Amino acid sequence: MHPENDLQAFIREGYLHFLPHVSLDCVVFGFHDNQLKVLLVKWKKLGGWSLPGGRIKRTEHMDDAAQRTLEERTGIREIFLQQFHTFGRTDRTQNAPLGDVADLFGEPIGPDNWLADRTVSVGYYALVEFSKVNPTPDFFSEACRWWDLHELPPLLFDHNQMVTQALHALRAQLHYQPIGYTLLPETFTMPELQALYETILDRPLDRRNFQKRMLGLGYLQRLDERRTIGAHKSPYLYRFDRFQYEKALQEGLGFGQYVPMTSFAG
Amino acid sequence: MHPENDLQAFIREGYLHFLPHVSLDCVVFGFHDNQLKVLLVKWKKLGGWSLPGGRIKRTEHMDDAAQRTLEERTGIREIFLQQFHTFGRTDRTQNAPLGDVADLFGEPIGPDNWLADRTVSVGYYALVEFSKVNPTPDFFSEACRWWDLHELPPLLFDHNQMVTQALHALRAQLHYQPIGYTLLPETFTMPELQALYETILDRPLDRRNFQKRMLGLGYLQRLDERRTIGAHKSPYLYRFDRFQYEKALQEGLGFGQYVPMTSFAG
DNA sequence: TCAAAAGTGTTGGTCCTACACCCATGC
DNA sequence: GCATGGGTGTAGGACCAACACTTTTGA
Numbered sequence: 001m002h003p004e005n006d007l008q009a010f011i012r013e014g015y016l017h018f019l020p021h022v023s024l025d026c027v028v029f030g031f032h033d034n035q036l037k038v039l040l041v042k043w044k045k046l047g048g049w050s051l052p053g054g055r056i057k058r059t060e061h062m063d064d065a066a067q068r069t070l071e072e073r074t075g076i077r078e079i080f081l082q083q084f085h086t087f088g089r090t091d092r093t094q095n096a097p098l099g100d101v102a103d104l105f106g107e108p109i110g111p112d113n114w115l116a117d118r119t120v121s122v123g124y125y126a127l128v129e130f131s132k133v134n135p136t137p138d139f140f141s142e143a144c145r146w147w148d149l150h151e152l153p154p155l156l157f158d159h160n161q162m163v164t165q166a167l168h169a170l171r172a173q174l175h176y177q178p179i180g181y182t183l184l185p186e187t188f189t190m191p192e193l194q195a196l197y198e199t200i201l202d203r204p205l206d207r208r209n210f211q212k213r214m215l216g217l218g219y220l221q222r223l224d225e226r227r228t229i230g231a232h233k234s235p236y237l238y239r240f241d242r243f244q245y246e247k248a249l250q251e252g253l254g255f256g257q258y259v260p261m262t263s264f265a266g
Numbered sequence: 267m268h269p270e271n272d273l274q275a276f277i278r279e280g281y282l283h284f285l286p287h288v289s290l291d292c293v294v295f296g297f298h299d300n301q302l303k304v305l306l307v308k309w310k311k312l313g314g315w316s317l318p319g320g321r322i323k324r325t326e327h328m329d330d331a332a333q334r335t336l337e338e339r340t341g342i343r344e345i346f347l348q349q350f351h352t353f354g355r356t357d358r359t360q361n362a363p364l365g366d367v368a369d370l371f372g373e374p375i376g377p378d379n380w381l382a383d384r385t386v387s388v389g390y391y392a393l394v395e396f397s398k399v400n401p402t403p404d405f406f407s408e409a410c411r412w413w414d415l416h417e418l419p420p421l422l423f424d425h426n427q428m429v430t431q432a433l434h435a436l437r438a439q440l441h442y443q444p445i446g447y448t449l450l451p452e453t454f455t456m457p458e459l460q461a462l463y464e465t466i467l468d469r470p471l472d473r474r475n476f477q478k479r480m481l482g483l484g485y486l487q488r489l490d491e492r493r494t495i496g497a498h499k500s501p502y503l504y505r506f507d508r509f510q511y512e513k514a515l516q517e518g519l520g521f522g523q524y525v526p527m528t529s530f531a532g
Numbered sequence: 533t534c535a536a537a538a539g540t541g542t543t544g545g546t547c548c549t550a551c552a553c554c555c556a557t558g559c
Numbered sequence: 560g561c562a563t564g565g566g567t568g569t570a571g572g573a574c575c576a577a578c579a580c581t582t583t584t585g586a
Binding site for chain 1: 548550555557
Binding site: 472474475478479494495496497498499500 | 574575576577578582583584585586
């Protein structure tokens, strides 16, 4: 995005090409080892972790800026992205006084630098297939990696709050949209899908009710294969059937209208 | 907010006190004559109607800016406000080329003016009691008045889309929160409440099921009075019981968890 | 006395919840 | 063969949807 020689220009006069006072931050969810993961970056100078974020080019749609940012951090295109809240408190960055950093990447920066100025940030959450992600730091960060959702460190800015709200938004959406599939590989077993739901909702679900519900929605396609797992019975593989899903949507069935799906309590 | 002599200063150098590139717009809903109303302002120079909106002071929380803006347009304090979406397309203002207006309020303005610059706008919707509102134009507008939701004119910028999305957000919230009461006077009858729900959801509901549902939630207090209406049986008056509502919330009952309330279809 | 609106209860269907047994597999 | 996990069906309860008659009131 900013080749080395462009970095200092970006810090010094990036506001010519990017909108100042507005940024976006992404809560990227992945699912691995039966845990929800969140992608974080570690800042070079500030030394703390934050969500991957970015700025909006002056000629670029905001949603495209979010896609671009995430493509840079993950290597994935066409990411499932949902805007969930915009954060506009005056004190949201007091956690990490960028303006007090005398020297950012060899470039002097002060409280008057456009990057240190007050910024309203638009929060997106993203659902990605864990194994497809290739975490990549940007110029401001020395590291980029997955963290377990329940073991996040204290984050810079108001990013801990962002994660919390993103999780709430994700849970709410889960009841109305078949978003779980974007977190899984193309084929998956019913127990895997259930584990994902249990992790997101953070409570156990009943196997039988869960399966009835999922199959009842009518757009899970059972394949003829089974997955061989250790010393146990092999579960069937399923695939999300996008065609049947569109069809179900049009018939007003499935999600969209009703479908509370608050509980397959177990 | 901007006394006459301050107006030109605001246009010329308002960016010193307000954040450029960010604005907020409010979809203010009222309920009157069994119709949902939306508050609009008419621009002096552009000549078209838009949502009431505003800018964020550099020292002000964004949510406070929304409250302040609406207080200026309605005279009401402590308005029920919900942020619902942030609009960031590059073409969202091409509808109304502010920068092409050679002269705005006696002050020359060009494409380089901060007000004409690209702006991301945070959308809020507000629910107010119709009769308490005193519509008040600001310096940019020559009129401020209610419009019937179903008879809105083509609006400036992307504001028609904002209204549509606000309405969707309102409908979704209606299923989970007792927001109807903020649109009604303190006391109201069951048929009035039902009319409000029918208007928001845009479909008829069954009286008996509706009443059962509303009373079942447990925080509607029936008063000993009835309202005398024309040549018909007098309906009871009700009041929203905030205390019982809080209690119901804590017990996990009522809204919050389940309560789909998608249909009392009639 | 009539028209228009409000108050009220019951029944059937659907969906959610709870729960138990058999099957497959590798050690 | 046994431990572990996967596959499946049924019965009870809660909630939603459908529906009809009586009461009140002013014209």
